[in-house]
Amino acid sequence: MTPQDPSASRLGRRHLLRAGSLGVGALGVGAASIGVDRALRDGERTTAPSSAAAAAPSLHGGATVPFHGEHQAGISTPAPAAATFVSLDLREEVDREGVLRLLRLLTDDAARLTRGEPALADTEPEMAAEPAALTVTLGIGPGLMERAERPVPEWLVPLPAFGIDQLEDRFSGGDLLLQIAAEDPLTVSHAARMLLKDARAFTRVRWVQPGFRRSPGTQAPGTTMRNLFGQLDGSANATLDSEHFSRVVWIQEGPFAGGTSMVIRRIRMDLDGWDEADRTAREQATGTRLDSGAPLTGGTETSPADFEQVSVNGFPVIGEFSHMRRARGIDEGEHQEIFRRPYNYDIAPPAGSETISAAGQIFVSFQADLLGQFLPIQQRLDALDLLNQWTAPIGSAVFAIPPGCAEGEFLGEAVLR
Secondary structure, three states: OOOEOOOHHHHHHHHHHHHHHHHHHHHOHHHHHHHHHHHHHHOOOOOOOOHHHHOOOOOOOOOEOOOOOOOOOOOOOOOOOEEEEEEEEEOOOOOHHHHHHHHHHHHHHHHHHHOOOOOOOOOOHHHHOOOOOOEEEEEEOHHHHHHOOOOOOOOOOOOOOOOOOOOOHHHOOOOEEEEEEEOOHHHHHHHHHHHHHHHOOOEEEEEEEEEEOOOOOOOOOOOOOEOOOOOEOOOOOOOOOOHHHHHHHOOOOOOOOOOEEEEEEEEEEOHHHHHOOOHHHHHHHHOEOOOOOOEOOOOOOOOOOOOOOEOOOOOEOOOOOOHHHHHHOOOOOOOOOOEEOOEEEEEOOOOOOOOOOEEEEEEEEEEOOHHHHHHHHHHHHHHOOHHHHOEEEEEEEEEEEOOOOOOOOOOOHHHHO
């Protein structure tokens, strides 16, 4: 799903008009009038762009991502700079018909907002005019499936308890998830409010988690994100929209065919403790070089790791305790893949705390088979992973992502009806 900007010409005219009004203010009305009169009289034409025009930044506000389609947007779409994840609980009185009405409302709102149009109940329609590649992805929890009187898939349950977990209810669970993402945080904020206004008669907010990545234009498109430890995060991801991606992500059969499963975990990162580790210790913990993301056995970010290579002392160059080795399942003879789409978070530390940061990652993964792909990886990392010394999961939830919908349909219709 490639972002499009059908309103480029309209935006260009608006930009020129705005630039002209600024020029009048800067030069003075009299000087500007003389220049315009002379241009009209002499038929002057400007053939070369001015230095100001040449330096004008490229705009992302008008970019759109198609809402309707076989799959929901916001998964195979390149991850934009800002995202907010909202978990909702259904109100006690909401029945099956109420669930269907809720999904129709949310679908209509999301379709309009992602086109750069205001939602029907939008009292600030001007704020919807720059969608900035907005996507809205809807996830279904087990509670919603039960309320809609549909069978709950065996995998759509909370993850089993792990030894490293320090879970808090305020970041866990939920009946319905909205992943709202765009290249502009104001767009995300406005879209979230519009969706919640229509949802509040049916739901209560369980938790909200905003996250961020690099701003557009900071790095080349496709550059792997860095987390707050400075690590490249997601180097092993399948290429978007490839056959490999489809095998890893999309469910092939059953009511959720064309959809996927989603795991979202809030990972607290001990940045203060990480500061005390030297570069060698950090790279041994991950199994990769911090600067390039290449495996410690050499090459580039995309080079295959040589897990058989040993040091002069006879120890594996990529240690058995390293995050890379544990995630890959080398020593167990296993290999599972997931697609990671994480975001960073950074909030104020508690008042009076000795720590200077309260930051971490909103870990998000999509996979066709949660029990066969995500669970074995997490079990290995729980049993042995040196990174666990600096990280702790404090929130966790699992959602089913229904397939996309055609115009006139609503998200989840193929699953619930």
